[in-house]
Amino acid sequence: QVQLVESGGGSVQAGGSLRLSCAASGYTYSSHCMGWFRQAPGKEREGVAAIYTGGGSTYYADSVKGRFTISDDNAKNTLYLQMNSLKPEDTAMYYCAADLSGLYCSGRYWHSRGIYNYWGQGTQVTVSS
Secondary structure, three states, rough: OOEEEEEEEEEEEEEOOOOEEEEOOOOOOOOOEEEEEEOOOOOOOEEEEEEEEEEEEEEEEOOOOEEEEEEEHHHHHHEEEEEEOOOOOHHHEEEEEEOOOOOOOOOOOOHOOOOHHHHHEEEEEEEEO
16 A cells, blocks of 8 residues: 655754655655645644656745755655755644645645645654744
8 A cells, every 4th residue: 555654853953954754655656746744733734845756846835945855766765855944933743745646746736735645644843943
């Protein structure tokens, strides 16, 4: 079965960096939409970034542009999120998500939770000031 497992979360001070990983298994990692979402306490889950693994197009939330970079390694079936210049407001549980069809990986839909078929369990990121 499809499985997404996140890792790399932790506690850092403001201005620090973390790299999240999402190991995918149970399907052929090829042309999909892979996304990172986050959810802070009391808030809705929001899209952070996404990548179309078939062509490399990337999408970012305005709040993380210039600080976060999404990438993937097809050979390792792994998705990454490099997070630099972290701020306290980046504190949240971070989730990896997969849209196996890849049909809706566009600027218009990438941040919509409904297009993603599978979700990981999440990894906690805490940024202190």
